[in-house]
Amino acid sequence: MTMTRFRSLLIDKAGVRMPGLHVMRFALHRHMPEHASVELHKHAWSQVLFYMDGRGVQMLRNAEARIEPGSLVVLPPGAPHAFRREKARAPLCLMIDFQMKGARAHRADVCGLGRSELAEVQRHLAHLLRLYDGAGKAFRWECVPVMLQLLVMFLRAAGWIARLRPAQADELGSGAAVRQLLAKMDKNAALAQVVKQSGYQRDYLNRLVKRETGLTLGRYRAQQRLARAKELLAQGVRVSEVAAETGLPDQSYFARWFKKQTGRMPSAWARRKE
Known part of the structure; x- marks a missing residue:
């Protein structure tokens, strides 16, 4: 995963509020280069840490987890955590500080995103940076949906929010699109060609097809x-x-x-x- 092209971005006082959720801070930056580690600490709020490049070890109370590009850390309020990097280059990290109703009932979690989810993160961040260009210190309201989409994606990956059921996916149009794709699929076409024509990433398309048929695209064909x-x-x-x-x-x-x-x-x- 190559994300080094993304530059720093800081929305220090996002102030995005809605029932049950307050996004306080949204920052994309590297750890301070003079520090090889972040000492054990905790917050009164929840936090998402998404590592876009760099490697190290994430410490959660008495547990440790390997961190690499694509690693996601989601922390409830009061969860002790620390980070130790392994190489000279400071990791590029997306951090979201937020308050969410019921967050204390969740456990701290470290997981990884799939290829399609990583590609979606890149698209959202590229869009967010385009929106933020030229805004200076002014907050642009167009940024809000993008930040919320990223936060929801991360919370779903960590199990804090339930993933969409098939019926819900149909409401968003993916179910109908997949059924149409399967009905018109050229039996002589290579799977790579079918995937390309669908407009989806391969692993994401496989998940959609499996949701509809119980099989991956290859097994279905x-x-x-x-x-x-x-x-x-x-x-x-x-x-x-x-x-x-x-x-x-x-x-x-x-x-x-x-x-x-x-x-x-x-x-x-x-x-x-x-």
Whole structure:
């Protein structure tokens, strides 16, 4: 993950308030270069620490966790924590200080984000920096939704906020979009091409497809191909034609693939007794 292009950003008194939530501070910066570590301390508020580059060790009371690019630390009020970096380069860290109703019921957590979530963080931060350019010390209201989207994403990753249920995802349009994609998927196209045409990151698309079908994109297409192959073989269609029709035109490869799925060669499966 390359995020070194992002420069420092500080919204020291964000003052974003809504029922149950107050975002106090939003800062993107490097640890002070003269300090190799941040000593054990705690806050009266909650805090998100998202490490965008750099490596080290995050200490949480008596526990330690490895920190690398993409590591996320979410701390409830009063949670003792410290950080020790491992290399000369100070890590680039996104920090959000906030107060949230019920935060004390949660535990401090260290986790990592998936590739699609990391890409989403980059997009949000790039957008936020564009909005903030030229604002000087003035706070731009357009920044608020972006900061809240990032905070919600981090809290979901740490389990502080429940992830969307499939029905909720449908309301946002992703469910319908995935069903349309699957219905129109070219059986001969490489999976990389299908992913590119979808406009989603691959691992995120896999999660959406699994939410709809219970299978990853690759397994879903394999299941569809197998069902079509069985249907054609049952009709007496030649194996070479079945291979071409299911998007696996190499007959030998198709035969090996079919046997791996069913335990039988295509010709043997076609001759089976019902």
